[in-house]
Amino acid sequence: MEMIVMPLNEFTPAKARQLTDIEFCAWIGQAMPGDRLEYHRGFLGIDTTAVISTMPEPERRRLGALASAAHRAFEAALVHLVQVRVGPDRFAYLAIARTKPRHAPIPFSQLIATEEAA
Template sequence: MRPGHPHVPTTTTTTREPVTEIAFCAWIAQSTPGDRLEYHRGFLALDAYPMFSRLTDAARKELQRLGTRAFWAAEQDLVHLLQKRIGEERFSYIAVARPKAKVPVIPFSDLVPGNTAPLASSPSPTASN
């Protein structure tokens, strides 16, 4: 353990049912940095390939969407993707949530078309000159 970097135990969320693309996106939206989700268990490249997959067509297509979305999320710096070998040709595919980017807050008044000044500086309708 490095000084100033205490070991924080990690827990990986696993599910009995396959994770869908929508569930994966929902997890990303609700996750905090360091949260972990096992999004597939098996051999993703083979499980998603029609010739080798033992999954139904619908389940295989959903797995393909999930794999594509996981890769996209990693490219967007939303998650780190890990693989852990758990047996012969069997892996645990894990997404680790990254810190979310700080997005500047845009006041609603700045989004109103034709508004050139902030609402706070607009003259009061009852003010007289």
């Protein structure tokens, strides 16, 4: 599984096959404090919104699940989330691994995306 891990000042185009929420969680499990992962490049708010995103529906859903997993990891104090402008209306979204908390472990099921049936 190839991951994009880079120093904060290096930005290369995101890989063609995009990261999934499961791959993101796997990266968190093995990341050392300070490791960086670019998990999206674009405009996350627009790219994940159904009525305005130009992404195909499966890609938009994958990205929504990834963004949710990143936010849950942030709330669990596992990563810092950073965005860096790389052009007009274009950002690199980075997760920076934090020191793992010493308290009770966080179950994997809390990190992966779950959607309730509508």
